[in-house]
Amino acid sequence: MSPQQKALVLTQKQGNFELSSRSIPSPGAGQLLVKIQSAALNPVDWKIKDTGILGLVTHYPAVLGSDIAGIVEEVGEGVENFRKGDRVLAHGKYTNDLAAFQQYTLTVASFTAKIPSSESFDSAATVAVALDAAVVGLYGNEMGAGLTPPWTESAGDHESKKPIVILGGSSSVGSYTIQLARLSGFYPIITTASPSNEELVREYGATHFFDRNLSGKQLKAAISKVTDRPIRIVYDSISLPETQLVAWELLANNGTLVLTLPASVKEDEGKGRKAIHTFGYPHVPQNEELYRSSWAMVEKWLSEGTIQPNKYEVLPNGLEGIIEGLERLKLGQVSGVKLVAHPQETQ
Template structure:
């Protein structure tokens, strides 16, 4: 049997990783082995990783992860170091993004090297910074799966994606509402709605974020602080057409009930949290679904493969734009403080760490 020296070399290397040491425990930077790519995987040197609310929720509530110490981090951007035996679409030196798999340390992002599945990895343009690219995987996947995952109708509106044949502009002239447009998910929902042809595209946000949301494709930005009855009246003044698709990227009780009241019979409301709409409002002719943003999850993987097959072109053409970025100081050591800020509330910006900064592992 021929020995594959690059694989053995990779296996012997160590790296820095941010570890959640126990359920509802503390974070600390420690040392773990660099993972070895399987036949359909790529090994990525992680240049940037974005923070998401799920990361602090896992620590606070002890959810999702079963085995500790755990590596978290869902938004990965970096450089391919090594490819598995069956991988032909990528090679060492390629600049890529992929979505981490929470609960699988080797596929998570708060470390210096991570694995990505080849069919769920995409190249990024040379002109795009890694920090910008790292804002996309989870937010874009959540928006895409919520709107277009016909493979899992229980978690999606089931629309035709704009990157598939006949999908571009398919919903031309139909109104669309996105609550929480300045959230990371809302940022991508607006862009996808534009590609799908929806118009008008109405979103709610703090008004100081209006210019950036209008640049993404929103046609109207309404003050999220307005009372629900005022928002309903203002939306009614913008369009008298039936609103058949609404994406609530906030999904608190107030926004869910507002969205449901706006929804036309036969329409679909997509939530990012569990349905808590008042029962007295509900009727059998309106669909309410809660999106699952895991593109690796079996009912969503086919949709994820479709998205990632088209993603490089969408990025190169500027049709999908990343979130605004704030880079955290201190590399992995800066992530816990960033998660505390995220828990307190961050608007219209993505917090991003650089795992290669201030590396503490000897020999790297």
């Protein structure tokens, strides 16, 4: 193996992407070296480039990307459940040696899973980041609604016959939230999306669909015909100011609004509601325990079809194709699919 690899690097904060060469790292204890076959794009990637948000990236030039699927090339000390040649998916980290937009990366074994034979590298690459955002949003105690994870006890449907509303059900995060809501036993599972994506969200497990263009009042009226139970959980996977207002209008007293962006709503009516900005990232101490348990389930979920990966579109030109792909995400030109790049096809 050549000690060098191709990588797409962000040259400086709010700078430009360039194709570059960097060393292939060696795995430390608890890590794997993975040859990346497919890397998926996420909105956070263009937001980091444009704004340097969240302080996630502190050193430049920086390699971005965190949705990884590939082949194990080398196994670090203490790793017992993976071996060279395994097909795996993983949630990367905002550190150059553990990021996705390159040909080889390190992954943390605890947040890596084997890909079942039923899934391709491309489909597997759509899973990690969005599924993790759904997991912590629903089940995280500090950065989520604090529900009991359905995989931690044998006692079936924890949220049986309780309604949930998921705004943006055809988004990556929304689609996995629908599927986890089904796993938790929520009913009805109500979601919004474009009419063209109605069939897609129903495939994921939504029981009731409404047009995303309905106002808060219109949506509330429509939902009242579906259930008379209070809506105590709303997951807004879009989390723009206008969708947060819609969500806030639906949310019952003492309910929880889960957001993927910072809250622009606040409780001023004494209803005891809370808005939580979730952070679907396993590499922080407060999320590690939850994610160790959920990642232990990923291969089984995919194998059994409990969790279906997103639909995807493959970008041309290897790593260079990511640049245009992120621009399309920024301009809102992607709907119902995840964009995936093939680093090994880089010229």
